[in-house]
Amino acid sequence: MSCGYAHFSFQNSSEDLRVAKKKKSSNESGIRELVWVDPKTIDDNPLNWRKHPARQKQAISASIKANGWAGTLIFNETTGRLVDGHARKDVAIRDGTDAVPVLLGNWTEEQEKHLLATLDPLGAMAETDAAALQSLTDSLKEDEEHLKDVEKEEKEILTDLTKQLEGYAHDVSTGAQKKTFLPKQRVVPDVDDYESIEEWELMRDDDALEVVINEDSIFFSTNDWGIPDLIPELLYDGCPDAIWGREPDFDVSNPHAWYCQSARPFPAEREGGILGFYTDDRRFEVTWNRKSGYTDRLLEEKWAAVCAPDFSILWEWPRAVKIYNIYRSRWLQRLWQEAGIPVLPALRWDHTDESFDYALSTLPEGMAVATVQCRNYNKDKRTWKRFMEGLEESISRLGPETILIYGGGNEDNSRYLKKLPSGTNYVLLDSYVGTRRKKMRKTFT
CATH class of the missing domain: 3.20.20 (TIM Barrel)
Structure with a gap:
């Protein structure tokens, strides 16, 4: 990364965030400071082993637009290479983002290899509280207030992602999670089959309704034709x-x-x-x-x-x-x-x-x-x-x-x-x- 970069400055109360301004010595291994950087100037790491499909990048883009940046890239000043955040960098470039948050740090080449190999697997070692995850997912379905100012396309992506996560908590807790999400929907009865709207609404909300493949699904696409991407x-x-x-x-x-x-x-x-x-x-x-x-x-x-x-x-x-x-x-x-x-x-x-x-x-x-x-x-x-x-x-x-x-x-x-x-x-x-x-x-x- 040869270009200059802007040092991070907090917009919130300085009293509340003083501890975050502390910098490490440039001779120590680890994170040194947070800066904002033009993503086009950041070099990828040739040893990065993670692959990021188009649909993941679309979801990341939609999340950033809806919620702002909630994660940073990690950059090793010793080697001049990215350690973490390759997908977020690609998304930022595609979306025309001028600057992204980057944690600068100093690590040896061996330490960098270790971080590349272990950052994601270490996160994956966390166990799941199925009840807590299901409760959180349910609350997302009920409250879409945070999406009211989001563009239609991004809103559809995030809403679809929330639907796909239904039942994911149980799958994770039992070890049955899959890399794909079969699009499904409940078969809602015809309102004309019931004597009153109230009776129909009770049946419509019945959890025991048959679940079938959603044949109206619109799959992720990165081409101008809207033709679905393959996995x-x-x-x-x-x-x-x-x-x-x-x-x-x-x-x-x-x-x-x-x-x-x-x-x-x-x-x-x-x-x-x-x-x-x-x-x-x-x-x-x-x-x-x-x-x-x-x-x-x-x-x-x-x-x-x-x-x-x-x-x-x-x-x-x-x-x-x-x-x-x-x-x-x-x-x-x-x-x-x-x-x-x-x-x-x-x-x-x-x-x-x-x-x-x-x-x-x-x-x-x-x-x-x-x-x-x-x-x-x-x-x-x-x-x-x-x-x-x-x-x-x-x-x-x-x-x-x-x-x-x-x-x-x-x-x-x-x-x-x-x-x-x-x-x-x-x-x-x-x-x-x-x-x-x-x-x-x-x-x-």
Whole structure:
């Protein structure tokens, strides 16, 4: 941190806060003083091991706007690196904040490594008073007075966060806490089913009402399109290596086997596997039309991962429909992640360069595996050219480690896939239909 910084000065009573003005000797290890610093001048620590997803940063931003700064960054003057507060620094830069509170201190490099490794784990060692936490959460739900002056977007984020924390106290106390929050809501009865408003209000507030997935949830998004962000920790990092084509001798214990939605029902003895939707839209519209029920079905079926529903974005379709279909696909993937199901993202684009923006750039960068469908284009040079352009753009924008080309093992298509764009690894997998055709040819020849 090479720039100058403003020393902290208290606005409150000096009598009450005199002790906070005391400074340590610059030769002692530990915190020395509090200053306000331009966040853009603060260097990150290359040893920082914490990852901060977009939805966490959105919640931090909303909290700061609603409550002001209640925590500081910690900066080591000895090494010139940040020790704690990387997410808050990033949020401040994104929000255009001129200065952030920073605790300056002096630590050796070894001490800095120790702090980096232990600050968060030490905090996580605290035990939970479930009753006290639940009481505090309940009070937040009842009193939203502190949010009255907060902008609508930040208010929605904080209100949603409070809803997500319902029942968290019990989960923490029992060791059942999850990294995700499945959006849920109570099924409120129709007022017309009751003889009076008073009777309906009693039923509406009944804690025994059925709780279902909230199908109107708006998930966090960091892109201009509002397309939901995916959770990096729940992106599947395995790669399908076989496709089930109803062969009686197929190894159904293979956890990386691909199963196509249109091929249901699947073997009862199946173990894991990846569920894919590269088939006609009508065969998987159920995923959107019955979001809650289909999510329950996926959980019961215990898939190793689920691929993105491949809602069509045909070239001749209106732009709005294509964007909506990308939104639907990504919304469902985020919902399934919130249910704890790993997902495989799908690479999509059409004949317009704009599709690279809303269909590709809204996916996470650096994915371990991404999928793309390769249809039998019957020597249509224009379509094959666009397919290759899309692959190049995917690699340039996202840098996936591996791209699985579904249908790439097809004999007709494999001839056109000899000169794939460099910059990633490829796995060519035949389609379900292609696998079935090969089996039929063997049967009747």
